[in-house]
Amino acid sequence: MDGLGDSRICVCFADRRMDGNGRIFQNGRQKREIMNLLLLLGLILFGALMPRVALIDISASAAYAMGLMMLIGYVTGRLAKRHGLPSITGYLLAGMLIGPFGLKNITQSHVSDLQLINGLALSLIALTAGGEIRLARLRPHFRVISWVLSMQTLIMIVGMSAGFWILATWVFPVPFADTAGVLSAGLLIGIVSTASSPSTTLAVIVESGKRSATTDLILGVVMLKDIVILFLFCIGLNIAHALNPAESETVTSIGGTFMQIFGSVLAGLLIGGLIIVCLSRVKNHMVVFILAVCFFSYEVFEPLGLHPLLIMMTAGFLVVNLSREGDRLMDHLEAISPPVYVLFFTLAGAALRLDLLHTVGILAMALVVLRLFFKWAGTWIGIQFSVKALHLRHRGWTAFVSQAGLSLGLATIITEQFPRWGKSVGVLILAAIFINQLIGPLTLKWLLDKENRATPNE
Known part of the structure; x- marks a missing residue:
């Protein structure tokens, strides 16, 4: 031989x-x-x-x-x-x-x-999501990001809400099939379905070993979308309470809704400023302080009618973009998050009402298919209007399939705040998220591999 x-x-x-x-x-x-x-x-x-x-x-x-x-x-x-x-x-x-x-x-x-863990985990997720939005990196792609983000959001919310109403009323009738319940659930499902997963998206991009204009565009849309969705979810939640007064102790007016959002942003700016001061002056044991802030924000501000997720996202955004302490904050969050996320997402799986899956499983699959279609439509129209990144018109949607942290958090809030139909909708959303999390990383990896082969020297 x-x-x-x-x-x-x-x-x-x-x-x-x-x-x-x-x-x-x-x-x-x-x-x-x-x-x-x-x-x-x-x-x-x-x-x-x-x-x-x-x-x-x-x-x-x-x-x-x-x-x-x-x-x-x-x-x-x-x-x-x-x-x-x-x-x-x-x-x-x-x-x-x-x-x-x-x-x-x-x-x-x-x-x-163990429901106390939900507040801590949701605050950490929101704080991390806000910290991932770095304006300096997004500025060169702002035109195409804004078009894709706006078209995806508009088409997803309208399309998914209408699709759920048609499916739940005539195709797969649901237990809460009165008009108010279906409209409320459809609106909230449409908003949650718009979300993608920043953590999963970032993990797949890092694993690919290559950053490019395409990956910056993808991350820009995914990160900024979290802010938009939180604003819209706050509004949608109040609309749903107004449509279902029997499930709400108080019904907030439209003016009150915007006051809640304004108050949440203001509280987020104050907490962000406090974090900046502490990070600049205290060099040790910041993990304890950040955990305390996360517990405090959820358990104190929510009873006041403010939105803890919006508060913490605003705080993270402020620290990363308007101070020199952003990298330190993200390092601390990276150290804190793993055990909390393991417990939170395992708890979310344990809370999943598998006994209800036989009633919503087919509906969840139908919603996944609808979501993929509207993701494609929103991305195609957004890129077409932006007149940039035209090579991504037909395949760019594959970057936005994954769903995880924020979507699961919003599903938990829906379950808690609407006793009559919240559990069924929560199971429906969790089932759809689970399917999207299975296929999302694969579609994004396919897109990145295709982009890397097309631009090997970029």
Whole structure:
């Protein structure tokens, strides 16, 4: 055999490992996956047996449930990431698996006891989203970003609201099929469906290893869209309460709605200023301060009628764009977020009413298809009007499919504030988000690969 053949054999075997029984594992990846699966099964078995063999009753302990969800959620998230899916998808799957409608390692009382985590996680998500909006990076692409953002938002909200009304009234009748319930749910679904996932989008772009004008355009639309959606959600929430007065203690007028938004922005500016001062003067233990601010904003401002998500997004935007402390804030958030996100998204999966999926599953699939169509239409029209980035007219929509943090947070708010139909709509939104999170990273990766092949030297 010639030298080239020998070198190929050496390379082949250098990339392989063998266990004690002679089985071959390519690059050790299969072995790691099997170890992770065994660890996951062991944790699930531990969760099932521990309440039965413990000397004290831990089945009702919120701390026990929290630890179990973090461990199983983390392992499942790693498994999802190894198979090209976002970690958030793994967290949701873990919650569904061990939750009260799955294996019942986590009970409904655990889910209720841990709702405090929602406020902390939602505040962190909003603060991070605001910090990701960097004006200096968006300015060169402002024209096309503004057109795509406005057309996507308009077409998505109108199209999804009308589509849901038609589907829920005549095709897949829903339990809350009175006019007020369907109109309210349709409006909120339309607003939530407009959102994309900044975290998933950024993760896929970073993994691709290449930043370009296309990636800056994509990130600009995704990041700014969060601000627009929060404003619109605040308005939509008040409209929904006005249409459903029986589910609301108070109904806010249009003027009151804008006063709430103005008050939330003002509170966000104050908190952002406070964060800037503390970051510039305090060098240690800022993580504790940021966590305290996140808890404070959600638990104090929400009862006052303000919108905590808008407050924290405004604060993050202010710190990053109008101070020198933006990078420090984002570093601290990166350190804080992982355990909180594992718990929040696993809890969201556990709270998913799987018993209702048989009534909304087909409707969720129909909404996913509608959302993809309106994403394509909004992106195509926006790029056409901007007369820029015309090469993205037909495939640019594939960058905006993913949904995650903010959408899940808004779904949680809908579930909490509308007892009569909120749970059904929450399950519907979560099911659609789950599907979008499965296909979104794949469509974005396809787009980036195509762009990289088209502009290899950019």
